[in-house]
Amino acid sequence: MAPGNRVLVLAEVMGGVIIPHSHEMFAAGMAIAEGLQVPLVLGLVGTDQDEALANIGTLDGSIETVTAVVDEGEMLPYEAWVDATSELVRSVDPHIVLASGTSFGNDYAPRMAARLGLPMASWVTSVTVDDQGLVVTRDVLGGRAETAIRCNSGTPFVISLEPGTIDPSPIGDIAAISLSDVFAELAPTSPGSQSTAHRKRLMGADRIVSGGRGMRSEEGVALIEELADVLDAAVGSSGAAVLMGLSPHETQVGSSGEVVRPKLYLAVGLSGTPQHTFGMRESQFIVAINKDPNAPIFQLADFGIVGDLFEIVPALIEALKKPA
Amino acid sequence: MKIAVLVKQVVDVGSVRIESATGEPKIGGSPVMNTSDAHAVSEAIDLRETTSGEVVSLSVGPRSAREELIEALATGVDSAIHVVCEELERSDSLSTARAIAEAVREEGFDVLFSGQKADDFGTGQVNLQLAEMLGIRHLSNVTTIMAHADSIHVTRDADGFPEEFDVQTPVLLILAPRDDAPKRHSSLRGMMQAKRKPVREVEPTVPMNSALTWTEPMAQRVSADRVLLEGEPVDEAAAKLASWLREHRLVR
Numbered sequence: 001m002a003p004g005n006r007v008l009v010l011a012e013v014m015g016g017v018i019i020p021h022s023h024e025m026f027a028a029g030m031a032i033a034e035g036l037q038v039p040l041v042l043g044l045v046g047t048d049q050d051e052a053l054a055n056i057g058t059l060d061g062s063i064e065t066v067t068a069v070v071d072e073g074e075m076l077p078y079e080a081w082v083d084a085t086s087e088l089v090r091s092v093d094p095h096i097v098l099a100s101g102t103s104f105g106n107d108y109a110p111r112m113a114a115r116l117g118l119p120m121a122s123w124v125t126s127v128t129v130d131d132q133g134l135v136v137t138r139d140v141l142g143g144r145a146e147t148a149i150r151c152n153s154g155t156p157f158v159i160s161l162e163p164g165t166i167d168p169s170p171i172g173d174i175a176a177i178s179l180s181d182v183f184a185e186l187a188p189t190s191p192g193s194q195s196t197a198h199r200k201r202l203m204g205a206d207r208i209v210s211g212g213r214g215m216r217s218e219e220g221v222a223l224i225e226e227l228a229d230v231l232d233a234a235v236g237s238s239g240a241a242v243l244m245g246l247s248p249h250e251t252q253v254g255s256s257g258e259v260v261r262p263k264l265y266l267a268v269g270l271s272g273t274p275q276h277t278f279g280m281r282e283s284q285f286i287v288a289i290n291k292d293p294n295a296p297i298f299q300l301a302d303f304g305i306v307g308d309l310f311e312i313v314p315a316l317i318e319a320l321k322k323p324a
Numbered sequence: 325m326k327i328a329v330l331v332k333q334v335v336d337v338g339s340v341r342i343e344s345a346t347g348e349p350k351i352g353g354s355p356v357m358n359t360s361d362a363h364a365v366s367e368a369i370d371l372r373e374t375t376s377g378e379v380v381s382l383s384v385g386p387r388s389a390r391e392e393l394i395e396a397l398a399t400g401v402d403s404a405i406h407v408v409c410e411e412l413e414r415s416d417s418l419s420t421a422r423a424i425a426e427a428v429r430e431e432g433f434d435v436l437f438s439g440q441k442a443d444d445f446g447t448g449q450v451n452l453q454l455a456e457m458l459g460i461r462h463l464s465n466v467t468t469i470m471a472h473a474d475s476i477h478v479t480r481d482a483d484g485f486p487e488e489f490d491v492q493t494p495v496l497l498i499l500a501p502r503d504d505a506p507k508r509h510s511s512l513r514g515m516m517q518a519k520r521k522p523v524r525e526v527e528p529t530v531p532m533n534s535a536l537t538w539t540e541p542m543a544q545r546v547s548a549d550r551v552l553l554e555g556e557p558v559d560e561a562a563a564k565l566a567s568w569l570r571e572h573r574l575v576r
Contacts, residue, residue: 076461076463079461082456103464103465103482103483106448106464107452107462107464110417110447110448110449110452110453110456111452111453111455111456113418113449113453114418114421114452114453114456114457115456117418119416119418119534119535119536120417120447120449121447121536122447122448122449123447123448140444140445140541141335141337141340141349141444141445141541142337142338142340142443142444144337144340144342144349144541144543145340145342145347145349145541145542145543146541146542146543147445147538147539147540147541147542148538148539149536149537149538149539150536150537151535151536152535152536152537153535153536155535207574231569231574231575232576239503239504240503242503243503243504254503255501256501256502256503263574264569264574273338274337274338274443275501275503285572285574287565287569293554296338296340296341298552299341299342299543301550301552302549302550302551303550303551303552303565303568304550304551304552304553305552305553305554305556305561305562305565306552306553306554306555307553307556307558307561311558312558312561312562315558315559315561315562315563316562316565316566318562319559319562319563319565319566320566320569320575322566
């Protein structure tokens with residue numbers, strides 16, 4: 001399949017609603033189309049696109065929209081999506097295809113690429129165009145490093161974004177909401193313990209204090225919570241703290257918990273396993289307190305203190321309470 | 325029931341250290357079995373134990389990847405197929421999936437197991453693309469598996485909501501990532517037995533190449549003005565952190 005010249009964004013529409021991640025795909029698609037100086041085609045894939053189109057309002061006149069109605073019938077939903085999107089890609093004949101990086105997108109997009117025989121890069125965290133064309137980056141080695149990827153096969157190139165890594169721009173007049181906005185607005189419905197009921201939610205929090213295995217006991221947990229209160233921060237935890245029964249699962253940050261991007265992430269008594277750092281490494285500022293100077297979390301930290309949290313945290317609370 | 329489990333030899337990401345001067349990652353330890361693949365091996369053996377039949381582990385990779393296949397055999401897998409490919413990193417997901425598809429097409433597996441993605445350079449694409457090439461269904465984020473007489477009852481996690489399916493075989497089951505995933509450990513007896521179990525080595529029957537070029541990995545966050553306090557008196561360290569937080573307007 002020879003590449004055409006357009007950028008195709010496969011926006012996900014569920015029951016007439018354009019899902020938030022699609023606005024991130026749209027932002028990336030616009031950046032690529034501008035960089036390559038080619039037209040953007042907005043594909044609306046899913047159900048009730050008429051309603052979605054009506055909601056979009058005014059769309060930049062240079063953007064063509066195409067729709068693919070998914071007939072799920074007897075099939076598993078992703079199977080119908082592989083059929084519908086493969087057909088759409090064939091008919092649009094694009095240069096670049098942006099597929100969805102949601103858990104649903106991860107179910108259909110690699111199969112679509114295989115059916116069409118196209119190269120694909122998933123978990124993309126940035127897109128740039130230089131004089132040799134599109135270059136995308138993604139994380140490797142458990143988030144410790146990143147790599148830049150180019151497509152040189154002379155075929156269309158399929159990419160999917162890691163959700164939450166590219167600032168969304170609105171499709172038409174619909175407000176561009178991001179996934180973290182959605183989570184932040186959800187009421188704290190967790191049936192967790194009394195002590196967590198009043199706590200700030202992780203998603204959408206500006207500041208997060210997370211505790212790990214080093215908290216050891218209820219006493220450690222109380223210290224972390226006190227520090228969080230002083231900083232007006234949400235409380236997070238590592239998988240190890242959850243497994244030890246110190247922290248409720250809904251506070252877990254990482255690949256089996258929440259993925260967060262606060263301004264400040266203060267990691268206390270946690271080593272920074274790849275599973276954990278997956279969920280917090282995009283934070284703007286990272287601070288780590290750990291007694292092991294070789295803990296990998298220090299490689300991510302902007303400010304680190306090697307020491308015992310049971311000594312450092314009380315001293316920090318005192319220092320923060322004092323007027324500057 | 326004929327069960328396959330996909331196993332990948334990966335870099336031990338826990339052993340990766342970043343050279344602070346250059347941002348270059350240095351790999352400290354020996355290669356290991358991908359974490360979620362060890363979980364898949366465990367689930368595959370569990371399924372065999374409730375149904376009967378055999379479990380075959382499959383790997384594409386260099387000669388050294390035989391170690392992970394032997395490890396799987398030592399924990400109870402019956403036999404292994406090794407698609408030998410020295411330069412796996414120069415192969416994209418389509419070539420890798422095609423090489424596996426060609427090696428297993430004639431085997432007639434009922435159930436294939438895999439993890440979600442590889443810890444090191446994982447794309448989460450090869451397993452799904454293999455299913456597409458074999459023309460079989462997959463279910464991702466699988467949490468529980470129960471065998472019935474003529475189908476398999478599977479629960480999956482759909483973004484926090486459980487979904488249940490009775491699936492017909494053949495099917496690929498992709499396990500949901502879990503920090504506390506069960507893992508089988510090899511016994512001395514298992515290791516002795518593994519030496520007598522068959523490992524079939526095959527050459528890839530398709531060209532292993534890549535339509536994509538990847539640059540050498542580099543740390544993206546090399547904080548030039550990073551502060552690391554070690555051996556400072558507790559009160560001084562805490563005071564320095566408090567003023568750093570104020571300086572960066574991270575406290576009110």
